[in-house]
Amino acid sequence: MATRLETLQAAPASGRRRLRTLAIVPALNEAEQIAEVIAELRDAEPDAEVVVVDDGSTDTTAAEARRAGAHVIRLPFNLGIGGAVQTGFKYAVEHGFEIAFQLDADGQHDPHELEAVIGPVARGEADIVIGSRFLGLGQYAAPRGRRLAMAVFARVVSIIVRQPLSDTSSSFRAMNRRALRLFAHEYPHGYLETVEATVMASKYGLRLKEVPVHMRQRMFGSSSLTIPLASFYAFKVIVAMFISLFRRRDFHLEENP
Amino acid sequence: MTVRISLVAAGAALVLLAVIFELIRSRRLQERYALLWLLTGTVIFVLAVWRGALAAFADAVGIHYPPSALFIVASAFILVVLLHYSTVISELSEKNTTLAQRLALLEKRLEDKMPEADGGRE
Numbered sequence: 056m057a058t059r060l061e062t063l064q065a066a067p068a069s070g071r072r073r074l075r076t077l078a079i080v081p082a083l084n085e086a087e088q089i090a091e092v093i094a095e096l097r098d099a100e101p102d103a104e105v106v107v108v109d110d111g112s113t114d115t116t117a118a119e120a121r122r123a124g125a126h127v128i129r130l131p132f133n134l135g136i137g138g139a140v141q142t143g144f145k146y147a148v149e150h151g152f153e154i155a156f157q158l159d160a161d162g163q164h165d166p167h168e169l170e171a172v173i174g175p176v177a178r179g180e181a182d183i184v185i186g187s188r189f190l191g192l193g194q195y196a197a198p199r200g201r202r203l204a205m206a207v208f209a210r211v212v213s214i215i216v217r218q219p220l221s222d223t224s225s226s227f228r229a230m231n232r233r234a235l236r237l238f239a240h241e242y243p244h245g246y247l248e249t250v251e252a253t254v255m256a257s258k259y260g261l262r263l264k265e266v267p268v269h270m271r272q273r274m275f276g277s278s279s280l281t282i283p284l285a286s287f288y289a290f291k292v293i294v295a296m297f298i299s300l301f302r303r304r305d306f307h308l309e310e311n312p
Numbered sequence: 313m314t315v316r317i318s319l320v321a322a323g324a325a326l327v328l329l330a331v332i333f334e335l336i337r338s339r340r341l342q343e344r345y346a347l348l349w350l351l352t353g354t355v356i357f358v359l360a361v362w363r364g365a366l367a368a369f370a371d372a373v374g375i376h377y378p379p380s381a382l383f384i385v386a387s388a389f390i391l392v393v394l395l396h397y398s399t400v401i402s403e404l405s406e407k408n409t410t411l412a413q414r415l416a417l418l419e420k421r422l423e424d425k426m427p428e429a430d431g432g433r434e
Contacts, residue, residue, distance in 0.1 A: 108416075128420045131412050142413045149417065244409070 074177055076103040077152040079143030080125070081136055082160040086114040092162055093123035099166035100173075106146055107160070110139035137248035140226075144239040148232070156229035164227045168268045173229045181264035182234045183256055185220070185249075186227035190267030200282070204289050208250045211296060216257035220265055223250045227268055233308050234261050240306050243295065246288040251295050258299065259308060317379050321360035329353040348396055352389040359385060 078096055082089055093105055107120040111133035121127045128142055140157060147155040154176055158164045164186070172186045189209075197205075205224050212223040226249050230238070237259055243251035257263060332349050335341035359366045359382050370381035 126420065128416045130416045134409055134412055138409050138413065142416055145413060145417060146420070 074153040075151065076100070076173065077143075077147045077150075077155040078103045078105045079140060079147065079155055079157050080105060080107045080120075080160050081110055081139040081143065081157070082107050082112065082116050082120065083110045083133065083139075084112045084114050084116060085160040086112070086116045086119050088162060089116055089160055090119045090123040092158070092160055093120060093125050096158060096166045097124060100169055103156075104152075106143055108139045108142045108146075110134055110136070135245050136226075137242055137244040137246075140248070141238060141242040144235050144242065147235050148239045152235070153232050154229060155235055157226050159226060163271055165269060165271050168227075169229075171266045171268060172227060175264050175266065176229045176231050179231075180262075182261040183228060183230045183253075183263050185222060185225050185253070185263065185265045186268035187220075187222035187225055187265045188268065188270045189221040190265065201285070204285070208247070208289075208292065211293070212250060212253055215254055215296065215300065216263065218257070218263060220253065220263065222265065223253045225249065225268075227270075232310075236310065237261070237306060237308060245291065246285075247292045250292050251299065254296050254299050258302075259304060259306070261308075318360050318363060321379075321382055322357055325353050325357035325360055329357065345397075345400070348389075348393045352386070352393060355389060356382065356386050 078100065080089075080092070080096075085092075089107065093107070096103070096105060105125040107117070107125045107127050109117045109120070109127060109129045111130055117127045117129050126146075128146060130139060130142060134142075143157070144155065154173060156169065156173055158166065158169075168186065172184050175181045175184045189205075205222065208223050209221050213220045224247055228249070234256060237256065238252065241255070242248065243255070253263065329350065332341070332346055332353060336343060336346050359369070363378070366378045366381055369385075370376070370378040373381065373384075375381045375384070
């Protein structure tokens with residue numbers, strides 16, 4: 056199934072982490088700042104390779120990202136955040152990466168906090184590490200409605216996965232190959248995919264861990280979510296979580312050669 | 313119940329069956345998707361013509377006016393057809409996503425092998 060490409064550069068012999076690490080940056084019309092985000096990322100994590108998944112941008116996002124030294128995968132049309140990130144997971148699995156982390160292209164995720172997010176995965180303490188905005192580091196400013204929705208998701212997910220989680224809608228997360236293989240096989244579509252993905256991962260027995268991160272204010276643009284759309288997705292996620300409780304597990308986590 | 317309503321219902325069912333037949337014949341509709349429609353048309357036709365069966369059914373489920381029962385049966389079949397199409401659309405959309413991802417990943421491999429190949433998009 057998955058073949059490793061010979062042409063890929065080998066993991067650096069020196070450096071903090073010898074595990075091949077991939078940064079997955081989903082992007083939709085981020086030409087303005089994508090180069091800056093990549094530059095900052097490469098500066099903070101020089102050992103990581105960067106793949107930008109261009110989810111059908113109509114601007115020069117792909118060209119800017121390529122110029123900044125990232126691998127670029129261009130989807131032929133917009134798939135939505137879930138489908139775009141999953142493309143990155145598939146890339147990671149097929150190219151033999153051992154760790155991958157997700158970083159938003161809008162500058163909200165501070166690459167200097169990556170050490171905290173990647174660390175536990177690299178040390179084998181967890182399969183997925185979620186960078187939480189609500190564990191005391193900094194102030195996360197968001198409209199009241201959104202904060203309420205996030206709190207509800209966190210509460211519901213905590214009950215389902217039987218583990219206290221404070222920020223299930225955070226996309227600032229790192230994972231190992233076990234988790235990557237599962238998500239490459241199956242991943243929720245649309246917005247708030249991380250909430251469903253968290254439940255899914257837990258049902259498959261993957262170990263989750265949260266670490267506190269400081270979230271920056273969005274450097275560029277504004278949220279693409281409108282209130283009716285957000286409500287729709289919130290409702291969809293609740294229904295999806297409920298149904299996922301009754302879903303069969305049809306994927307084997309272990310890699311059989 | 314008048315004979316007229318039976319004739320109208322039977323006529324409508326026949327038109328439906330004829331249209332479905334023509335769509336299949338001209339290959340605009342695959343048989344596997346047409347089967348439910350054919351069944352729907354046939355059931356409506358049979359109940360419209362065989363008034364004894366319709367009356368018995370209406371009586372069994374407590375509908376006083378048999379033509380209403382015909383309406384209910386037709387609606388039920390249409391709901392099943394719609395639900396079936398929702399599953400077909402879901403499956404297509406899933407496959408569409410997978411294909412788009414596959415295509416993008418392969419295109420990336422091609423670009424890595426031949427840097428000049430950028431899919432002609434730049």
